[in-house]
Amino acid sequence: MGLPRGHLRSFSTAAVRLHRPPSGSISHEVKDKKEWQLELEQQIARGQLALARQVFDRIPAPDARVYNALIRAYSWRGPFHAAIDLYRSMLYFRVPPNKYTFPFVLKACSALADLRAGRTIHAHAAAAGLHTDLFVSAALIDLYIRRARFGPAANVFAKMPTRDVVAWNAMLAGYANHGMYHHAIAHFLDMQDRGGLRPNASTLVSLLPLLAQHEALFQGTSVHAYCLRAYLDQNEEQVLIGTALLDMYAKCKHLVYACRVFHGMPIRNEVTWSALIGGFVLCDRMTEAFNLFKDMLVEGLCFLSATSVASALRVCASLADLRMGTQLHALLAKSGIHADLTAGNSLLSMYAKAGLMNEAMMLFDETAIKDTISYGALLSGYVQNGKAEEAFLVFKKMQACNVQPDIATMVSLIPACSHLAALQHGRCSHGSVIIRGLALETSICNSLIDMYAKCGRIDLSRQVFDKMPARDIVSWNTMIAGYGIHGLGKEATTLFLGMKNQGFAPDDVTFICLIAACSHSGLVTEGKHWFDTMTHKYGILPRMEHYICMVDLLARGGFLDEAYQFIQSMPLKADVRVWGALLGACRIHKNIDLGKQVSRMIQKLGPEGTGNFVLLSNIFSAAGRFDEAAEVRIIQKVKGFKKSPGCSWIEINGSLHAFVGGDQSHPCSPDIYHELDNILVDIKKLGYQADTNFVLQDLEEEEKQKALLYHSEKLAIAFGVLSLNEDKTIFVTKNIRVCGDCHTAIKYMTLVRNRTIIVRDANRFHHCKNGQCSCGDFW
DNA sequence: GTAGGGTTAG
Structure with a gap:
């Protein structure tokens, strides 16, 4: 031989x-x-x-x-x-x-x-x-399939003179493990038609997870029926088959069937329990998921596994139940499975989602083995807690340690650029996903659309949107929301109609984006129309968020009484945010009486957050009623709410420069103040008058003007004027709303310095040019 | 056969 x-x-x-x-x-x-x-x-x-x-x-x-x-x-x-x-x-x-x-x-x-x-x-x-020997071929197929070499595997398969179930199963397992749904189904049918073979337990254990992944409930149910006919649920492989069936139903969000399979199983193991608990987590039925976890512990500690604890920790994270979470942490440590990577990552994620970034960081540093998901959990934790710069540091560390970022990592990182409104950072991240070959992934594109919109480049958002090979509902919603924050209500509506033409069904979030877009553009009638369409034509039950949008739309448009009546007629009990929207509009339209009434309502509900105190205080201040304004601020202080300081920032050549009101910490401060004084002289010549109504403190007139002049957004703009060429747009981001005086001043600034100035505040974009603002003073 | 990090809204 x-x-x-x-x-x-x-x-x-x-x-x-x-x-x-x-x-x-x-x-x-x-x-x-x-x-x-x-x-x-x-x-x-x-x-x-x-x-x-x-x-x-x-x-x-x-x-x-x-x-x-x-x-x-x-x-x-x-x-x-x-x-x-x-x-x-x-x-x-x-x-x-x-x-x-x-x-x-x-x-x-x-x-x-x-x-x-x-x-x-x-x-x-x-x-x-x-x-071509039966066993040699089966082993070869298994080898090639494991490394995703489908061509050579299929070749071996084709050359076999006779094929047994093992060979067919080896091919099927390969297709299934690589998520090749259509190949797998075709092969499965072929096995029975051409091969004349009956599927066995291994066949179905390969096939079922694939059906689960594609939520193919109908095919899954037929497989279930076949199992019953072939008595596959009665031999020693019962646990495997039963668990696979249970999981299939759970992934198809058919928990009733999943539970029925579960209860019908004579023997269960830790995987069975984990699959069912995971199903409840998937369907967002967190309390029941946790109760199941407790049932499992009662029935036997032997079922406790890293996987089931991971699901239970997700429940704690979602319910923000930190007490239970720390108990699980202790349980993990006691049971000796705390070193498991999956369980460790779940713990990390739980602390990160709870905002305990120090604990998360400690856990991260303590673990010897870290993977992409560990870094991802930490990174997204920082982003979700508003610490975008720390998120970038994690990303850098990840690269230094040679851990490859994947789709989820980039999808977490890109919003960090949105938070900072740091276009250069965003463009770098965009470049990064192009290099990694991820630039056409739907979820990546979705976050890019959002990032460009929030960084003031709605044109680039649209470019990304247009180039996407496949869009999902989030893509459309994000693009509509992007037009909304730019005050482009008409474009948002056009896109919505285009979405319907392409056969996409709008969801509840779509209407939040659309009505908000109308609200920001003053399209009151249109907004009302879409609210009716949503309820009557699409049968979507309005949530609190929809009511907030509607109150905002009506009240901001000047229909304060109608907004008030709208709240009265709501089937849900209006929460602080609904009244807050009305209160905000009371301030814009200087309606003190209603403002007081609304603020009384808010205080009854127990104000959450500080925004409402600030608004009410501002309303009194704007009316010159400083005693009452001060009183509100005293209540605020007594109740322990802190006003978050106004902060503005600007990105110059990829570096961020942040300012708070009256800030003198910037190295260029003398120049910035000098420039700002010059600007003040120039804009006064054009007729600008400081609107001291927006100064909250009861100061002398001259001091009030100074307090206004050195608002953080003005400092950032002055720095932009000094640092950027005349043809460049000055883009400033502010964490809270721009005050009315700054708004007026900025419009004058565009004239005296011949600049385009964009300010993104907590609420929307102000695109200012030639003395005009895109919001039409409607903000 | 189960499991851990992700995008839209106010």
């Missing part, structure tokens, strides 16, 4: 090293070959592979049968490389491998995912004419 040339040279060193003289604790008596062989088989049966090896080395001129016995033992549970080494020495000593050698050595290659060795052995088997 001819073996391919060249194998001797590459295999010789390993083979020589392996053939050491015998040593160790086996008997040294003289035995004949048959007796040694018997002892070898005994050692293998006992699982004593080291001793088996010593026996093997005593056997004079071992034949293929002897080699096969040990190779088979190695390929069972490892060490896998020993199986391959032994195969090599077999070739070295010119012992021809046979049809019992190849399946086992190939299995070892498969376990090591060593495609190179596998290909060589494939060639050897072909040379020996054994590559």
Whole structure:
């Protein structure tokens, strides 16, 4: 039998090293070959592979049968490389491998995912004419499929003269593991039609997760029916099949069926419990998920696993139940599974979502093994807690440690640029996803659309949107919301109509975006129309968020009484945010009486956050009623609410420069103040008058003007004027709303410095040019 | 067979 040339040279060193003289604790008596062989088989049966090896080395001129016995033992549970080494020495000593050698050595290659060795052995088997053997072929298919080499696997499969269930299953498992839904289904049907075979438990255990992933409830139900007909749910593989079925129903969000399967199972294990708990988590039924977890512990501690704790921790994170979360942390530590990567990452994520970034960071530093998800959990934690700069540091650290960011990492990182309104950072991230080949991923594009919109470049948002190969509902909603914050209500409406034309069904969020867009553009009638359309045509039940938008729309448009009546007629009990929207409009329209009434309502509800106190205080101040304004601020202080300081920032050449009111900490402060004084002189010539109504403190008139002049957004703009060429747009971001005086001043500034100035505040964009603002003073 | 980080709204 001819073996391919060249194998001797590459295999010789390993083979020589392996053939050491015998040593160790086996008997040294003289035995004949048959007796040694018997002892070898005994050692293998006992699982004593080291001793088996010593026996093997005593056997004079071992034949293929002897080699096969040990190779088979190695390929069972490892060490896998020993199986391959032994195969090599077999070739070295010119012992021809046979049809019992190849399946086992190939299995070892498969376990090591060593495609190179596998290909060589494939060639050897072909040379020996054994590559179409049932078992050799099955092992080859498994090897190729594991490394996603579908072509070679299909080739092997096609060349088989007869195929058994194992071969069909190997191919199916490959398609299923790589998420190739259509291939898998076609193969599954082919198996029954052309192959004339009936699916067995392994077939269905491969197929069901794929059906689950694609939420193919109908096919899943047929598989379930087949299991019942074939009594597959009654043999020893019952737990596997049952769990796979349960999980399929859970992933299809059909918890009733999932529970029914669960209760019908005579035997359950930790995977079964985890699958069911995970199903409840998926359907956002958190309390029930947690109760199941508790039931599981009552039924048996043996079910406790890293996976089930991970699900339970997600429940704690979602319910913000930190007390339960820390208890689980202790449970993990006690049960000794705390070192598990998955469980560790869930813990990290729970602390991060709860805003305990110090705890999250400590946990992160303590863990020796970190993967992409660990970094992702920390990174998104920082972004969600408004610490965008820290998020960038995590990203840098990740790259320094050679941990590859994936789609989810980038989807978490890009909003950090939106928070900072840092266009340069955003563009770098965009470049980064292009380099990584992720630029056309739907979720990535969605976050890019949002980022560009919030960084003032709605044109780039639209570019990303137009180039997307596949859009989902989030893509459309994000684009509509983007037009909304830019005050482009008409464009938002056009896009909404385009969305419907392309067959996308709007959801509840779509209407929030759309009505908000109308509100920001003063399109009161249109907004009302879309609210009616939503309820009557699409049957979407309005949520509190929709009512907030509607009150905002009506009240901001000057229909304060209608807004008030609208709140009265709501089927839901209006919360602080609804009244807050009305109060905000009272301030714009300087309606003190209603403002007072509304603020009384808010105080009854117990104000959450500080915004409402500030608004009420502003309303009194604007009316010159400083005593009452001060009183509100005293109540605010007594109740322990802190006003978040106004802060503005501007990005110059990729660096961020932040300012608070009256800030003198910037190195260029003298120049900035000088420029601002000059601007004041110039804009006064055009008729600007400081509107001291917006100064909250009861100061002398001159001091009030100064307090106004050095508002943070004015400082940032002055710095922009100094740092950027005239043709560049000055883009400033403010964490709270721009005050009325600044708004007026900015419009004058565009004239005296001939600039385009965009200010993004907590509410919307102010795109100012030639003395006009895009919001039409409607903000 | 189960599990951990992600995008839109006010």
